[in-house]
Amino acid sequence: MMRSWSWLALALALLAVSTWPDLGQSLPQGAPETVCDTMLPFHSGGSVLPQNSVSPFSVDTSSSTLGQGQTLRVDLTGVPAGLSFGGYMIQARNRNPPHQIVGQFGPARDGTIKLMNCENSVNNSATHSNAGPKQQVLLEWQSPVDFLGEVVFNATIAQSYNEFWVGVPSKPVQIVRRDASGPPLPTLGPNPALGTTRAPYVPPGYVAPNNVAAVTADPIYNGCGQSKNCFGFPDGCVASKTCTSITVVTVRGDVFEFEIQSGKGTNAAYVAVGLSDDAKMGDDLTTECVPENGRVNLYSSLTSASPYAAVRSKVNQNSARLLDASIVDGVIYCRVQRDAVTSVQGRNFDLRNGKYHLLVASGSSLKENSVGYHDIGRLPSAQAINLAEVQDLGGSSRLLVQLHGAFMIAAWIGTTSLGIIFARYFKQTWVGSQSCGKDQWFAWHRLLMVTTWSLTVAAYVLIWVELKRAVWHAHSIIGLITVILCFLQPIGALFRPGPNDKKRPYFNWGHWLGGNLAHILGIVTIFFSVKLPKAELPEWMDWILVSFVVVHVLVHLIFSVTGMASERHLSQRANTFQMGDISHHQQHGMRNGMSMERKMDAPYGAMRKGLLGVYSVVLVLFVVVLILLVVLAPIEQFLGKS
Numbered sequence: 001m002m003r004s005w006s007w008l009a010l011a012l013a014l015l016a017v018s019t020w021p022d023l024g025q026s027l028p029q030g031a032p033e034t035v036c037d038t039m040l041p042f043h044s045g046g047s048v049l050p051q052n053s054v055s056p057f058s059v060d061t062s063s064s065t066l067g068q069g070q071t072l073r074v075d076l077t078g079v080p081a082g083l084s085f086g087g088y089m090i091q092a093r094n095r096n097p098p099h100q101i102v103g104q105f106g107p108a109r110d111g112t113i114k115l116m117n118c119e120n121s122v123n124n125s126a127t128h129s130n131a132g133p134k135q136q137v138l139l140e141w142q143s144p145v146d147f148l149g150e151v152v153f154n155a156t157i158a159q160s161y162n163e164f165w166v167g168v169p170s171k172p173v174q175i176v177r178r179d180a181s182g183p184p185l186p187t188l189g190p191n192p193a194l195g196t197t198r199a200p201y202v203p204p205g206y207v208a209p210n211n212v213a214a215v216t217a218d219p220i221y222n223g224c225g226q227s228k229n230c231f232g233f234p235d236g237c238v239a240s241k242t243c244t245s246i247t248v249v250t251v252r253g254d255v256f257e258f259e260i261q262s263g264k265g266t267n268a269a270y271v272a273v274g275l276s277d278d279a280k281m282g283d284d285l286t287t288e289c290v291p292e293n294g295r296v297n298l299y300s301s302l303t304s305a306s307p308y309a310a311v312r313s314k315v316n317q318n319s320a321r322l323l324d325a326s327i328v329d330g331v332i333y334c335r336v337q338r339d340a341v342t343s344v345q346g347r348n349f350d351l352r353n354g355k356y357h358l359l360v361a362s363g364s365s366l367k368e369n370s371v372g373y374h375d376i377g378r379l380p381s382a383q384a385i386n387l388a389e390v391q392d393l394g395g396s397s398r399l400l401v402q403l404h405g406a407f408m409i410a411a412w413i414g415t416t417s418l419g420i421i422f423a424r425y426f427k428q429t430w431v432g433s434q435s436c437g438k439d440q441w442f443a444w445h446r447l448l449m450v451t452t453w454s455l456t457v458a459a460y461v462l463i464w465v466e467l468k469r470a471v472w473h474a475h476s477i478i479g480l481i482t483v484i485l486c487f488l489q490p491i492g493a494l495f496r497p498g499p500n501d502k503k504r505p506y507f508n509w510g511h512w513l514g515g516n517l518a519h520i521l522g523i524v525t526i527f528f529s530v531k532l533p534k535a536e537l538p539e540w541m542d543w544i545l546v547s548f549v550v551v552h553v554l555v556h557l558i559f560s561v562t563g564m565a566s567e568r569h570l571s572q573r574a575n576t577f578q579m580g581d582i583s584h585h586q587q588h589g590m591r592n593g594m595s596m597e598r599k600m601d602a603p604y605g606a607m608r609k610g611l612l613g614v615y616s617v618v619l620v621l622f623v624v625v626l627i628l629l630v631v632l633a634p635i636e637q638f639l640g641k642s
Contacts (some may be wrong), residue, residue: 023246030127031089036118039089039156040166048162055165056083057157057235065174065328069145075138075154083135087158091125093173095150102147106140113139139377143175150174220248220261225392233379244377245362247273251388252416256351260289262332262362270371274303274359275349279380284359285342285349286310287320288371289334296325296334296471302344310370315344347390377634378536400466401534405630407459411452412522414623419448419553425559428602456486476527478521485518536633549620555615562604569603
């Protein structure tokens with residue numbers, strides 16, 4: 001049921017038909033201020049009434065949320081695009097009673113907008129200043145500094161003498177405290193749905209909630225692969241319109257526009273896009289959108305891989321311009337125009353002629369004068385493209401990196417750890433039992449260490465195929481030392497002296513030192529991998545690695561204590577013989593007895609076997625969890641999808 005004041009407004013509207021000249025043949029002065037309340041024109045003495053059909057025109061705003069005192073853009077356009085109209089009048093009203101006019105419109109540089117002073121306020125309404133046909137009108141509106149709540153823009157738009165629509169509404173715009181919002185989102189063209197869900201006629205001054213069209217999809221995806229290049233992560237998200245972060249590139253001649261947007265609910269502190277020659281972090285021209293002090297700021301930077309950094313001081317900050325930006329409900333958006341050519345330290349990024357990988361990244365932290373680690377996600381495009389060539393883009397494969405990480409974890413957390421345990425603590429276990437003519441401990445030790453060698457060599461080859469160049473940092477340097485030690489260990493074993501050779505102790509010490517040093521360095525290398533941008537591993541993976549080290553050291557301590565107890569037990573047995581008083585026959589019998597003991601397991605064998613079983617299960621769990629973190633990286637993104 002229509003409210004009583006709305007009936008009164010309608011009555012006043014009908015009376016006001018005698019007050020506004022023909023909009024189809026609009027006066028150059030535009031609408032007079034006498035129609036501020038009704039927004040109704042009159043034609044032929046009031047014989048022409050507003051159209052009761054759905055308006056073919058729409059009122060679009062560049063943002064659905066705006067801070068107090070901030071500015072957004074309002075577009076009056078036809079649906080479909082290209083439909084012309086002559087005159088118009090527009091104002092923003094409080095969506096709730098008393099539905100007062102709020103805010104101010106800004107003047108147009110070309111003088112095509114006439115500002116009106118309604119309800120004793122300055123510039124709170126706008127109308128046309130020329131009578132010519134127009135397909136679009138762009139207005140700037142500033143929200144009040146003392147108002148909180150929802151506003152709706154109402155417009156009267158005339159297509160011809162006897163065709164005009166009154167009360168054409170926009171979507172509601174929420175006015176919030178300035179620190180809760182940023183500059184407005186860009187207008188991305190009229191939404192055809194706006195003309196189909198509105199009631200045919202809206203009484204002036206009142207906007208019903210069901211007169212506003214709902215936003216069904218993010219307009220940033222409109223035209224992807226047709227008129228603009230779109231790329232985001234996770235891979236394939238553009239097709240499903242579910243990107244955690246996305247960049248859109250539109251090229252018009254020498255104008256290169258980048259739109260960058262973070263996903264909702266990601267708590268992003270920044271979102272960025274880089275232009276990369278090789279799809280790898282380092283020497284990339286990066287465009288950063290960073291919310292600071294209630295607004296989104298634009299920065300240009302050059303990335304480095306070791307150490308990871310995005311250095312703004314190396315790039316001329318005037319090489320890009322911020323056209324539009326906002327932060328609404330935690331979603332960062334910016335639209336940026338970059339120069340066609342940007343020179344950075346003697347190198348030219350030529351957007352007209354060059355081909356680049358798009359590298360999208362976002363993170364939840366900032367550094368001083370830089371963005372933080374891209375813990376939310378990062379993805380380079382699979383191929384380098386000329387930005388003007390519109391195409392469907394896919395993400396670069398991480399298969400080789402994932403295999404490298406998985407192989408190294410399996411080798412240095414898994415097989416090496418278990419192989420060392422066998423060699424150190426199980427020489428007097430399973431005595432008399434052999435595999436392939438070798439004692440059990442040696443057969444298992446050799447199998448595990450050969451597996452370590454094979455996985456390590458394969459992993460090293462894979463990462464060289466991926467990188468195609470040397471990259472020097474703590475992970476790569478310590479990793480190289482580990483690979484060299486690992487490679488030499490089996491070669492040294494081929495020259496192992498015989499059991500009674502005088503050089504055998506030196507070999508044993510060297511083999512022990514080389515194996516344990518490689519094991520320690522291998523684990524340290526895995527620790528350093530957590531910080532690598534390309535690995536995209538969570539920082540809390542360090543705690544899993546620390547837990548493994550604690551368990552591994554604890555198991556060694558238990559085995560060592562068990563070994564000492566076993567040796568003491570054997571020593572006590574030997575001491576029961578009084579060596580000085582026994583006869584030659586007795587000595588011969590004792591030697592036979594000790595020989596028999598050496599063919600039996602040392603004491604506490606069952607305990608060692610049980611501890612080995614428990615350790616093996618725990619070790620497998622550590623290896624599986626760590627490999628999953630590598631293969632599913634970034635794990636936060638994977639968990640977010642699931």
